[in-house]
Each structure stands twice: as structure tokens, then as C-alpha cells.
Amino acid sequence: MLLFLIFLLACLCAGLTGYLFPTGxxxxxxxxxxxxxxxxxxxxxxxxxYLFMAIAGARVATLGGPGATTALAFWALQIAANTLWTPTxxxxxxxxxxxxxxxxLWLAVLGATVAHWRVSTLAGLLFVPYLAWVSVAAALNAALIRLNPDEAR
Structure with a gap:
């Protein structure tokens, strides 16, 4: 439970960027x-x-074993990139x-999905919706650049 709360706290910190930097x-x-x-x-x-990420990270950290270190490294990379996008x-x-x-972020989430899956199928599955959502967000980001060329400069 403590590990889950630690992962959830990391997710909440990333999520706070939405409040610190609102769309406006x-x-x-x-x-x-x-x-x-x-x-x-x-x-x-x-x-x-964020709930799925916290569950997946805590599960891998609890299970340990081969591949857990790699999965947790990808977890850390994806939450760092996640935290950077909103203020950027x-x-x-x-x-x-x-x-x-x-x-x-997309590459980190893909890496986290694969690495978590290797440790725990459930943990890997919990990252699949995240990969889909980041794919949509990346396509939206690219569309905003295309549709708003003056704002993208």
C-alpha cells in the first residue's frame, strides 16, 4: 500500500501541472x-x-524480479516527460x-508498457490505455501546429 501511495503521489505531482498551467x-x-x-x-x-500508472508501478516494484529495474526506469522517464509537457x-x-x-513521452510510455508487461501482464495492460491516450494527444499537438502556424513559431 505504501508503494502505491508513493507512485500515486508522483502521479499527482505530474497532474498538478494542469492546475499550475491551465489551458486558458x-x-x-x-x-x-x-x-x-x-x-x-x-x-x-x-x-x-494516473491511477493505472500508480497501480502498475507499485505492482512491478512489489513483484521485483528480472526486468523490474528496467520497468521502473521507464516508469520514472515517462512521469518526468509527462510532467514537462503541460508547462511547455x-x-x-x-x-x-x-x-x-x-x-x-510516447517512447517512454511504449517502453514502460513493454517492460511492465514482461514483469506482470496486468501491469503492462494498465499502460495500454495510456499509450492510446498519448497517441491521441501527440496527434492533437501536431494538428495544433498545422492549424495554427503563427502560434507554433
Whole structure:
């Protein structure tokens, strides 16, 4: 239980960037693709994903064994990249740099998914929705650059 709370605290710290750097009027004014998720979907998705990440990380840390160190290293990398994206895009309003950060995040989540799966099938499965959501977020980031070329400079 303590390990779960530690992983959850790390996720909550990453999630706090959404409160520290809200989307605001700048994001509201951007042209967005028709398939942009509704605003209410973001906190629902992230709350669920952070719970899944915490469960997966705690499970791997508890089980240990071959591959656990690699899985936890990927876990740390993905939460660090996750934490960087919001201040980059909404704090600095740097869409292109945000795309680079989310590219790193996507690779870290893919690595975490595979590495967690090797230790625990359940832990790996818990990362699959996260990989899907980050894929959508990366596509949205790229679409924002394309649709708002002046803002992307």
C-alpha cells in the first residue's frame, strides 16, 4: 500500500501541472481539429490513467524480479516527460517543443508498457490505455501546429 501511495503521489505531482498551467484563453482561441476530445474528457482520462500508472508501478516494484529495474526506469522517464509537457505547451506556449516532449513521452510510455508487461501482464495492460491516450494527444499537438502556424513559431 505504501508503494502505491508513493507512485500515486508522483502521479499527482505530474497532474498538478494542469492546475499550475491551465489551458486558458490562449488554448481556447486555437483552431482545433474536429476530433479534439471535449474539455471534460481530459481530467477524467488523466485521473484514470494516473491511477493505472500508480497501480502498475507499485505492482512491478512489489513483484521485483528480472526486468523490474528496467520497468521502473521507464516508469520514472515517462512521469518526468509527462510532467514537462503541460508547462511547455500551456506555460510557455511552445507547440513545437511540446511535440518533441510528447514524442519522448510516447517512447517512454511504449517502453514502460513493454517492460511492465514482461514483469506482470496486468501491469503492462494498465499502460495500454495510456499509450492510446498519448497517441491521441501527440496527434492533437501536431494538428495544433498545422492549424495554427503563427502560434507554433
Amino acid at each position: 484563453d490562449w488554448y481556447a482561441r486555437l483552431r482545433k481539429p474536429d476530433w479534439t476530445p471535449p474539455n471534460w474528457a481530459f481530467p477524467v482520462a488523466w485521473t484514470t490513467l 505547451v500551456f506555460g510557455q506556449r511552445r507547440l513545437r517543443l511540446g511535440l518533441a516532449v510528447i514524442g519522448l
